[in-house]
Structures are given as C-alpha cells and as structure tokens.
Amino acid sequence: MWKNRGDALWQxxxxxxxxxxxxxxxxxxxxxxxxxxxxxxVLSDLHRYxxxxxxxxxxxxxxxxxxxxxxxxxxxxSKTNRNEEAVLSCDRAIELKPDEYPTWKMRTLVxxxxxxxxxxxxxxxxxxxxxxxxxxxxxSRASALKQLNRYDDAVVSYDNALExxxxxxxxxxxxDWFYES
Numbered sequence: 144m145w146k147n148r149g150d151a152l153w154q155x156x157x158x159x160x161x162x163x164x165x166x167x168x169x170x171x172x173x174x175x176x177x178x179x180x181x182x183x184x185v186l187s188d189l190h191r192y193x194x195x196x197x198x199x200x201x202x203x204x205x206x207x208x209x210x211x212x213x214x215x216x217x218x219x220x221s222k223t224n225r226n227e228e229a230v231l232s233c234d235r236a237i238e239l240k241p242d243e244y245p246t247w248k249m250r251t252l253v254x255x256x257x258x259x260x261x262x263x264x265x266x267x268x269x270x271x272x273x274x275x276x277x278x279x280x281x282x283s284r285a286s287a288l289k290q291l292n293r294y295d296d297a298v299v300s301y302d303n304a305l306e307x308x309x310x311x312x313x314x315x316x317x318x319d320w321f322y323e324s
Contacts, residue, residue: 210239
C-alpha cells in the first residue's frame with residue numbers, strides 16, 4: 144500500500160510526500176525494484192539527480208533487465224554531467240529494447256555533449272528510423288555533420304528539418320524533451 148500511495152502522490156505532484164511513502168515501502172520491502180525506480184523518478188522530478196542515480200542504481204542491482212530504468216538512469220547521469228556513464232546506460236537500454244525511440248534520442252543528446260559527432264550521427268540515424276518526423280533530431284544530425292565537415296550531408300538534414308518545421312530557428316536537441324512525455 145505504501146508504494147501505491149507514493150504512486151498516487153507522485154501523480155498529483157506531491158513529490159516530497161511520495162518520497163516518504165516510497166521510503167516507508169522500501170523499509171518494509173527493500174528489494175522492490177519498481178519502488179526504487181519510482182523513487183528515482185520522483186527525485187528526478189525534484190531535480191535531485193545525484194539521489195535519483197542512487198535509486199536507479201539500486202533498482203538495477205535488483206533487476207538489471209528493465210530497459211526503462213536504464214533509460215531513466217541515463218537521463219539522471221547526464222544531468223549530473225556523468226555523460227560517459229550515461230552513454231553506457233543508453234547502450235544497455237538499447238540492448239534490451241532496440242526500438243525504443245526516446246533512448247536513441249537521449250543517446251544522441253549525450254553524444255552531442257561529449258562531442259562524439261560520428262556516433263551522434265549514427266544515433267540520430269537510428270532514432271530517425273523510428274521517428275522520421277522529429278525536426279530536432281534532423282537539426283542535431285545536421286549540426287554533427289557540420290562538425291565533421293560533411294556540409295552537403297548537413298544541408299540535406301537541415302532541409303529535412305525545415306520541411307517538417309519551416310518556421311523554426313531551433314539549434315538542435317533540447318535538454319528537456321525526455322520529461323515531456
């Protein structure tokens with residue numbers, strides 16, 4: 144019941160109360176990976192990313208085969224500037240569920256922050272196979288291609304972005320997309 148109470152409190156935006164409920168649930172059942180995941184998600188909503196990483200770490204120790212936890216882990220790691228680790232978490236999530244568009248997009252964002260442009264283009268390509276109408280990804284791909292001096296390819300990607308959003312001035316992938324869904 145404590146976990147369910149925490150879930151309800153989380154849904155209505157009472158994050159601190161949700162944390163208290165999750166902590167109570169975990170004191171009774173410390174090996175509940177779902178409660179650890181939800182606790183990490185609430186901490187992320189509170190922008191307490193270091194603590195969120197710890198909760199996601201615990202969830203993954205208990206059950207390392209949940210792609211969603213790896214994806215959330217990657218987001219929290221990137222928010223704490225642990226981008227190399229974030230890429231590894233994305234890779235593990237993708238290994239578990241290769242067709243998960245948000246994870247590919249997150250991986251692209253992290254690779255951009257690491258200036259790993261070849262890999263960023265590859266991640267964009269994978270994400271765009273899953274969602275070809277994402278103008279931000281086309282812009283991110285174009286920016287990476289520019290960094291690689293592949294200007295003709297960059298223009299094609301910009302053209303694709305402009306076809307989707309002709310009035311945009313976007314400069315690439317934003318950092319908040321992952322929490323919008």
